[in-house]
Amino acid sequence: MCFFLILIIIKFIILMKKILLSLFSSTLLFTSFTYAKSDRPLYSIGYAYIKVKDLPTANGINMRIQALPAANKKISIQLAGTLSNQSLSDNGRLRYVSIALGPAYALTSFIDLYATIGASGISYQPKENINKDNSSKSVSWGTGITFTSPQNITLTLGYEGSYFKMAGKSYPSYALISNIGYRF
Missing domain, CATH: 1.20.5 (Single alpha-helices involved in coiled-coils or other helix-helix interfaces)
Incomplete structure (x- = not known):
């Protein structure tokens, strides 16, 4: 004992x-x-609508950090992550996770465009076979726009895509992202 x-x-x-x-x-x-010598960091969190071909829709959370180096006032670096763990009504499960890094370019002091590249993974457990877990990893890419108000409140709208292969089939996916945040 x-x-x-x-x-x-x-x-x-x-x-x-x-x-x-x-x-x-x-x-x-x-x-x-x-x-790291950041002039105006941006933190945002929001909603991600994730759709993978032939699989149920997943809802997730997206978090983003953007840092503007003091040496350059136009180009910044941003890190984003998306996470979803969706329990399905038929005892199945869908998980999606991604992390991406990329540049952002300030068109004006109120509008930024960004692009990302990273890695993503998906895991789908169908109701027919609870013990079988289909999973795949892939490169992910994304783009979006960030609007900053004069009060430093930000709204980000973005897209993230990837392409998965599971059980010999191809599954393109996309995520529509909307975040709200604050630029310090």
Whole structure:
């Protein structure tokens, strides 16, 4: 009995260590990205409508960080991520995740255009076979526009696309993204 209790405690400590290390590394990524001589960082969060051909629609969340280097007032760097974990009514499951990086160009002080390239992954578990999990990874690409109000509130409208292959079939996908955020 005591041995099993010690084993459970050790497994819990290992799990907590993994969680803390992943949180630490993601915190370093986002804070170093934002504070690296950034003049006006932009943080936004919003909704992602994700459609993969022949699969159910998924709703997700999109987060975006944009940093404008002090040396250049027109071109900035942005990092975006999309996440969806959709439980389906027929006991199936659809997961979508993507992370992308790319430049943004300021047309004016109120309008930015951006483009991204990154990686995305999808996992679909159909109702017919709960034990079968179809998954695929792909390159993703995207584009969009950010409007900034004089009060520094931002509205971002974007598109993200990718192309997956699962079980010998092709599945093009797209995500329509709308974010609201603040430019500091």
